[in-house]
Amino acid sequence: MKRIYMDNNATTPLSPEVLEAMLPFMKGVFGNASSIHSFGQEAAKALEAARKQVADLIGAEPKEIVFTSGGTEADNLAIRGVLEANPGKRHVVTSRIEHHAVLHTLKGLEKQGIEVTYVGVDSHGLVDPVEVAAAAGSGTALVTIMTANNETGSVQPIAEIAAALSGKGAVFHTDAVQALGKIPLDAGKLGVQLASFSSHKIHGPKGIGALFVSRGTRIKPIITGGHHERNMRAGTENVPAIVGFGKACAIAAADLEAESARLAALRDRLQKGILKIVQDVKLNGHPSRRLPNTLNLSFAFVEGESLLLNLDLKGIAVSTGSACSSGDLKPSHVLMSMGLSAEQAHGSLRFSLGRENTGEDVEKTIKTVAEVVEKVRAMSPLSKGARKNG
Numbered sequence: 066m067k068r069i070y071m072d073n074n075a076t077t078p079l080s081p082e083v084l085e086a087m088l089p090f091m092k093g094v095f096g097n098a099s100s101i102h103s104f105g106q107e108a109a110k111a112l113e114a115a116r117k118q119v120a121d122l123i124g125a126e127p128k129e130i131v132f133t134s135g136g137t138e139a140d141n142l143a144i145r146g147v148l149e150a151n152p153g154k155r156h157v158v159t160s161r162i163e164h165h166a167v168l169h170t171l172k173g174l175e176k177q178g179i180e181v182t183y184v185g186v187d188s189h190g191l192v193d194p195v196e197v198a199a200a201a202g203s204g205t206a207l208v209t210i211m212t213a214n215n216e217t218g219s220v221q222p223i224a225e226i227a228a229a230l231s232g233k234g235a236v237f238h239t240d241a242v243q244a245l246g247k248i249p250l251d252a253g254k255l256g257v258q259l260a261s262f263s264s265h266k267i268h269g270p271k272g273i274g275a276l277f278v279s280r281g282t283r284i285k286p287i288i289t290g291g292h293h294e295r296n297m298r299a300g301t302e303n304v305p306a307i308v309g310f311g312k313a314c315a316i317a318a319a320d321l322e323a324e325s326a327r328l329a330a331l332r333d334r335l336q337k338g339i340l341k342i343v344q345d346v347k348l349n350g351h352p353s354r355r356l357p358n359t360l361n362l363s364f365a366f367v368e369g370e371s372l373l374l375n376l377d378l379k380g381i382a383v384s385t386g387s388a389c390s391s392g393d394l395k396p397s398h399v400l401m402s403m404g405l406s407a408e409q410a411h412g413s414l415r416f417s418l419g420r421e422n423t424g425e426d427v428e429k430t431i432k433t434v435a436e437v438v439e440k441v442r443a444m445s446p447l448s449k450g451a452r453k454n455g
């Protein structure tokens with residue numbers, strides 16, 4: 066059975082070209098990029114070439130890229146680093162639908178006396194720039210709002226928020242992990258001072274990411290030691306992973322327009338196909354201001370978890386809520402913040418398409434989803450009662 070992977074917002078398969086680019090640095094080229102000799106210089110050269118590839122994808126200067134161990138560390142560096150550099154300011158503004166890398170970090174900081182304002186979202190999962198700006202005052206060190214949501218794909222009005230924040234004196238950070246390589250990103254045009262990225266969401270290796278730090282931003286490191294990464298992140302650089310991340314960015318830059326259009330067409334076909342043949346399905350997220358690869362649906366009268374397990378038995382991998390909360394029975398904080406009922410949130414599935422998906426995969430998925438939903442609904446007492454009454 067050919068398995069179909071539609072969980073690319075959780076992670077993506079490593080691209081073969083990325084692996085090829087990494088291999089020399091896992092074999093002969095082993096130098097420490099901080100060493101002065103030729104072994105070190107080979108590594109340093111590769112590191113700087115990769116930094117430029119990452120910077121080019123987001124319209125930044127290579128100097129503005131700090132490599133981290135991933136998106137989670139980049140979010141931590143942004144939040145903790147800005148608070149540390151601005152000890153007189155003890156307030157942060159964020160949204161209710163952020164990734165746990167942001168929300169759990171802020172929850173911990175609240176216990177240490179940091180005050181956090183959580184801005185809500187509308188039924189499409191979007192924040193209001195005016196509300197975000199109104200929440201920021203003279204004591205606000207940081208505003209952190211994600212560019213695109215991992216569960217629904219909804220894309221926030223980041224440039225509008227940046228404009229509304231101008232003159233407030235707060236640093237503006239965005240978790241752009243899901244947006245990278247899927248929609249055009251220009252750090253300058255977005256108007257953010259900090260942005261987080263992760264390699265494994267764009268067919269690069271796991272365990273590597275970056276924080277964009279615009280020139281002049283007040284921020285301190287959270288991992289201290291040697292003078293790596295312009296004193297922003299100590300520790301001998303993971304050169305093979307960084308080279309792989311750079312290559313993944315170069316491929317994403319070259320393919321972005323065509324691949325986004327291809328994915329959007331496949332996603333729309335999947336969405337239309339399911340909505341046409343399955344009754345009582347609701348689209349979650351903004352219909353158009355959305356990542357091209359993401360489809361989140363709520364199926365009435367069933368648990369998303371049972372749909373997921375049944376689809377997995379048929380070789381189709383999707384997700385409920387975010388991957389990080391699997392095994393956890395709480396309904397998605399993102400969907401609940403958008404006003405869904407706990408039942409609707411529990412009945413949700415996320416399909417996130419990627420480079421390896423084809424039209425055939427989409428047709429097979431539509432057919433299989435219809436079969437699985439019918440089977441699970443037939444067994445569900447919830448379904449019979451609800452349908453008899455309504």
Ligand SMILES: *Cc1c(COP(=O)(O)O)cnc(C)c1O
Pocket residue numbers: 074075134135136137138140164166211213214215240242243262263264265266272273274
């Ligand atoms: C995956 C993800 C992260 C975490 O990135 P890691 O590299 O896995 O640590 C952070 N934010 C968002 C929106 C994500 O989707």
